[in-house]
Amino acid sequence: MREFIEKLQQIVGVENVKTDPDELERYSKDETSEIEHQTPLCVVFPTTAEEVSQIMKLANLYKVPVTPRGAGTGLSGGAVPIKGGIVLSLEKMNRIVEIDRENMVAVVEPGVITDEIQKLAEEYGLFYAGDPASSESSSIGGNVAENAGGVKVMKYGPTSHHILGLEVVLPTGEIVNFGGKVLKNVMGYDMVRLFVGSEGTLGIVTKIIVRLIPKPKYFATLLVPFDNVERAVLSVPKILSESGILPTSIELMDKQSALMASTFLSENIPHQDAECHLIIEVDGTDKDGLARTYINLGEKLQQMGALEVYIADNRYQRLKIWKFRKAIAEGIIAFRPRHCMEDVSVPIKEIPKLIMKTYEIAEENKLEVLNFGHVGDGxxxxxxxxxxQMSEQLWKENLEKALVDLYQTTAKLGGTITGEHGIGIKRKKYLSIFMSKNELDLMKKLKRIFDPNNVLNPGKVFD
Amino acid sequence: MREFIEKLQQIVGVENVKTDPDELERYSKDETSEIEHQTPLCVVFPTTAEEVSQIMKLANLYKVPVTPRGAGTGLSGGAVPIKGGIVLSLEKMNRIVEIDRENMVAVVEPGVITDEIQKLAEEYGLFYAGDPASSESSSIGGNVAENAGGVKVMKYGPTSHHILGLEVVLPTGEIVNFGGKVLKNVMGYDMVRLFVGSEGTLGIVTKIIVRLIPKPKYFATLLVPFDNVERAVLSVPKILSESGILPTSIELMDKQSALMASTFLSENIPHQDAECHLIIEVDGTDKDGLARTYINLGEKLQQMGALEVYIADNRYQRLKIWKFRKAIAEGIIAFRPRHCMEDVSVPIKEIPKLIMKTYEIAEENKLEVLNFGHVGDGxxxxxxxxxxQMSEQLWKENLEKALVDLYQTTAKLGGTITGEHGIGIKRKKYLSIFMSKNELDLMKKLKRIFDPNNVLNPGKVFD
Structure with missing residues (x-):
């Protein structure tokens, strides 16, 4: 192994191969709770696609597993190293190569923090419409690897809708390019979309062409408490189809989530005791038109049984509402580090059934549970x-039972095990609940042709 | 072969296997001009996924090539049969299984004509945002196979953005399902997007879950003549980034296209002699807000050098403008059946260079040329x-030279050989201008794992 590490040092320079224990500990995990960590042999920091290519060729020669890593904010263990393997960190490939205003695209390296693209795009009147909740800390490369979702998918789609082209180092070291600075491209199979969401198992993305759109001028946010989850959720498609409005976001917090948020913020949410709250955001380019839109939306929500409709049409008030939404996850991490955050998606109208079932599952297994998420996409x-007070042993056993029940319920409702966080190592053993052997085999065959020696992030997504 | 056809008859019934010469002639081609036709052994019309599965298993046994076919409106020869093979027509799988208002999706069979989905969705206040120019005659299955684009890609994306789930019969006969009635789904690789745009070479789609959005309430269309193509094209990103407006469409017609349209319609376009016209469409949910939006847009276009801005804000006037756009292709087919319609895409700001170059290429090769298309996506x-008066021989030779020059120019400008029509048989020999051997090999390997006996539409996309 010393020989392998020396050769890595020759490729990227001694200063870009870290082996000290503190660093290794830092790279042994991502932000996923309740999964095993794994210490890597070393962490290597390439700065060019050519270096990534040489690392992958070396890894194939020595059969050393390589786990690519962005900002390490993943929630499925995708960036957790493999036993006996190395971490390939893309943190030093963090240049915004260009904002091309006339073609309305950005060209970026994978290590760029997503919000940095946004900030720079806005200076040109442009807008990156992908918006994971983690955009302040996650990297665009990680967003691509996981096909990150977020709170604007309803109007703008997930990350995959905003990626026009990729430079990718294949697991065997070849550098390939797919797509370009064009919005429409049907030249052969959609390789760009195959790499997006492949969780760092089919290739290492080294350059990304990102679509930018004109920046919307005005935004408004509605906070809408309901005394009934079903009424809240089912009001949504009815109102949208009657009004023609496509909001950017329709978020849902159940009572327990609202409690978590308000505890974290030491501040009550209006109608703290409501069964649930919706947060609805709309955007537009005409101020008065947008105002009529959200007033119309608010009136319809009240007709459908909303307890109240709080409207925020300036930045300060809007952030105040979103603060509650963001405080749910922050509160969980701060107060209840022993938790398991899931990511199931179901058809919209099944959300109430799913949520009711989670209360049952929690009760049966003596766990606590809270539900929040995205109504617009289930x-x-x-x-x-x-x-x-629960013992470690019982927590492990009961959580396992609860997860299996949750996934089986989700499958029965026509849903999926993960909407935006990915499979990683956390969910791979449950895939057979959702997929047939043929479906899974097809994916495994794909992996094999990209990575014949199984060196790129092996054991992620499936074994 | 008689035995093979008898077995087909056993699967789908005698009445669903056509062998009479008139039928075979009808299925020997699609709407692509200037390519060779090929008479199939027979045309088979399955009505269920199970039947499609049995047909594919039989085809593997007898090593008979199968070419799937929707409505036959393709423009790259994808549905043209293979020598010694059969056509598998999906015309009889044409049910709209459901419009699910609460989940805002439609479930349809591949043979449904795309506009039928739109009509039914609108009755529920919903909207299918995929919109190929051929939506009156093409099938949704064909749209999926080609990842059809159209005039609304700029705002709403290509077909792939609107497909949430697929039932697919693999080339070897297994029936698999990917995706579902959920907008976000990152369970393993994005198989849905791999099938979308695979031109009937990786599987036969037998059921499609289509996303529907709230139907926009108001539309307005601007017709904008310019005396300079470059000024017209480059005004677009500038205006959009300043105004925050994202139109549904920005179409371009050059002078020759406008002439073709007006000849076909026996009606002059306003500013008939302008170097080019833009057609810009915006939609929205607030009438007055939309009006301010397009007035703002119009003023900015005049500041940027537009000769005039004609605004149509009612259905009758809007259709009058769009009639000119649609008459280009109709005119070409009616008056100039000997033509070759290409589908290149380049980064937006390269459009003027591309168009100028096409005039040069045409002159060098003694051909005529016209240019129309989609500015928003290049x-x-x-x-x-x-x-x-040109001889057949010279037309063939010179067209070939012109195409190679066009493609090399496109590649140099950072573009792609096809934005929405596909590779099919028409463009496969030019792929190496745009892709490296490694890139192409990766696609070929994909094809091989899906279709080990190479029976599903072999020789399409690549050999």
């Missing part, structure tokens, strides 16, 4: 919490 | 026309 972050 | 339908 994605609910069911989060089980370990009661403080 | 997709230009460069169309070479055979001069009436």
């Amino acid at each position: 994605n609910v972050h069911v989060t089980f919490l370990k009661p403080e | 997709n230009v339908h460069v169309t070479f026309l055979k001069p009436e």
Whole structure:
């Protein structure tokens, strides 16, 4: 192994291969809770696609597993190293190569933090419409690897809708390019979309052409408490189809989530005791038109049984509402580090059934649970919490039972195990609940042709 | 072969296997001009996925090539049969299984004509945002196979953005399902997007879950003549980034296209002699807000050098403008059947260079040419026309030279050979201009794992 590490040092320079224990510990995990960490042999920091290519060729020669890593904010263990393997960090490939205003695209390296693209794009009147909740800390390369979703998917689509082209180093070291600075491209198979969401198992993305759109001028956010989850959720498609409005976001927090947020913020949410709250955001280019749109939306929500409609049409008030939404996850991490945040998606109208079932599952397994997520796309972050007094053993056993029940319920409702966080190592053993052997085999065959020696992030997504 | 056909008859019934010469002639081609036709052994019309599965298993047993076919409106020869093979027509799998209002999706069979989905969706206040120019005659299955684009890609994306789930019969006969009634789904590789745009070479789609969005309430269309193509094209990103407006469409017609349209319609376009016209469409949910939006847009276009801005804000006037756009292709087919319509895409700001170059290429090769297409996504339908007096021999030779020059120019400008029509048989020999051997090999390997006996539409996309 010393020989292998020396050759890595020859490729990227001694200063770009880290082996000290503190660093290795830092790269042994991502932000996924309740999964095993793994210490890598070393962490290597390439700065060019050519270096990535040489590293992959070396890894194939020595049969050393390589786990690519962006900012390490993943929630499925995708960036957790493989036993006996190395971490390939893309943190030093973090240049915004260009904002091309006339073609309305950005060309970026994978290590760029997503919000940095946004900030620079806005200076040109442009806008990156991908918006994972983690955009302040996650990298665009990680967003691509996971096909990150977020709170604007309903109007703008997931990350895959905004990626026009990729430079990719294949697991065997070849550098390939797919797509370009064009919005429409049907030249052969859609390789760009095959790499997006492949969780760092089919290739290492080294350059990304990102679509930018004109920046919307005005935004408004509605906070809408309901005394009934079903009424809240089912009001949505009815109102949208009657009004023609396509909001950017329709977020849902159940009572337990609202409690978590308000505890974290030491501040009550209006109608703290409502069964649930919706947060609805609309954007537009005409101020008065947008105002009529959200007033219309608010009136219809009240007709459908909303307890109240709070409207925020300036930045300060809007952030105040979104603060509650963001405080759910922050509160969970701060107060209840022993938790398991899930990412199931179901058809919209099944959300109430799913949420009711999670309360049952939690009760049966003596766990606590809270639900928040995205009504517009059916994605609910069911989060089980370990009661403080529960033993480790019981927590593990009961959580396992709860997860299996949750996934089986989700499958029965026509849903999917993960809407935006990915399979990684966290969910791979449950895939057979959702997919047939033929379906899974097809994916495994894909992996094999890209990575015949199984060196690129092996054991992620499936074994 | 008689045995093979008898077995087909056993699968789908005698009445669903056509062998009479008139039928075979009808299925020997699609709407692509200037390519060779091929008479199939027979045309088979399955009505269920199970039947499609049995047909594919039989085809593997007898090593008979199968070419799937939707409505036959393709423009790259994808549905043209293979020598010694059969056509598998999906015309009888044409049910709209459901419009699911609450989940805002439609479930349809591949043979449904795309406009039928639109009509039914609109009754529920919903909207299918995929919109190929051929939506009156093409099938949704064909749209999926080609990842059809159209005039609304700029705002709403190509077909792939609107497909949430697929039931697919693999080339070897297994029936698999990917995706579902959820907008976000990152469970493993994005198999849905791999099948979308695979031109009937990786599987036969037998059921499609289509996303529907709230139907926009108001539309307005601007017709904008310019005396300079470059000024017209480059005004676009500038205006959009300043105004925050994202139109649904920005179409371009050059002078020759406008002439073709007005000849076909026996009606002059306003500013008939302008170097080019833009057609810009915006939609929205607030009438007055939309009005301010297009007035703002119009003023900015005049500041940027537009000769005039004609605004149509009612259905009758709007259709009048769009009639000119649609008459280009109709005119070409009616008056100049000997033509070659191309589908290159380049980065937006390269459109003027591309168009100028097409005039040079045409002159060098003694051809006529016209250019129309989609500014918002860089997709230009460069169309070479055979001069009436030109010999067959010279037309073939010169067209070939013109195409190679066009493709090399496109590649140099950072573009792609096809934005929305596909590779099929028409463009496969030019792929190496745009892709490296490694890139092409990767696609070929994909094809091989899906279709080990190479029976599903072999020789399409690549050999």
